[in-house]
Amino acid sequence: MHKYRIKEKLAAGQPVFGAMVGVPSPNVVEMLGWIGFDWVLIDAEHGSINETEAEGMVRACEVADIAPIVRPPTNRPEVILRFMDRGALGVQVPHVMDAAGAKAVVDAVKYYPLGRRGVGPSRPAFYNIKGSQLEYLETANRETFVCLMIEDVEGVENLKEMVKVDGVDVFFVGTGDLSQSMGFPGRRDVPEVQQMARRAVDTIVRAGRTAGVSCPEQDTPAWLERGVRYFHTSIGSLVRQGGRWYMGLVGASAPK
DSSP states (O other): OOOOOOOHHHHHOOOOOEEEEEOOOOHHHHHHHHHHHEEEEEEEESOOHHHHHHHHHHHHHHHHHHEEEESSSSSSHHHHHHHHTTOSEEEEEOOOOOOOHHHHHHHHHOOTTTOOOOOOGGGGGGGTSSSSSHHHHHHHHHHOEEEEEOOHHHHHHHHHHTTTTTTEEEEEOOHHHHHTTTOOOOOOTTTHHHHHHHHHHHHHHTTOEEEEEEOOOGGGGHHHHHHEEEEEHHHHHHHHHHHHHHHHHHHOOOOO
C-alpha cells in the first residue's frame, strides 16, 4: 500500500493540515497535494461522493502524496470496508459517542489481531498480485489511520473512556455539530461551546492522545498552543477567501 507521512508527523508532535472535499474531483485533490496539504478529507457524509468516485480521488492522492482520509456516512463496518478496500488510508467517522463506538471503528479499519476487517484482493493489497498477503496485512495494521469525530455532548461526556481505546490516531472535536448538540445551532463561537471544546481537547491531550478540532483559520494558533495537532479547512473556504482576495485586487464590487 502507498506510504504517507501523516502518522510519522503526528508521532513527532508536528501539526498536519488537510482540506475537506465534498465533490468527486480527483483534479482538486491532486492540486491540494501539490499545494502542500498533508491530507484530504474525502467527504462521503455531507458530500456527494460514493466509494467508486472516492477510488479515483485516492489515486490522485497517491500521485500528489497527500493522505486520503474518508468521512463515511455512518459508523458501520460494511460501509467503512468499501472505502478502505478502494485505497483510503483511513476514516474520520462522524458522531462517535462512546468507547464501544470507538472500538467498532478500529475493528472496521484494522485486520486481526487488531481488528475484524474482512480480507480480500483489494486495491491497497495490489489485488494480491504484488507481494505477499501477510506482508500487506502487517503493513495495513501499522499504516492505516483512525480518526473519531467527537461532536455531541454525549461524546464529550464519554471521552475519558474513549481515549483508552487502542488503535485510534486522532480524536477530532467537531464544534459545528457540537454547538447544535448544546442548543446553539450555527453558533460555535459562543462561550459555552468554546468551553466544551476546550474541555474535550484537554481531556484528549492529558491522556497523551492526538487532538483535532474544527475552527476558523484565525483560531488555529491558539489551538496549536493548547496541543491540537490535526486541522482541516474546506474547499469552500479556500474558494471564498481566494475569490474575495481576487475581487478586491481587481477592484470589483462586492457580491450582492
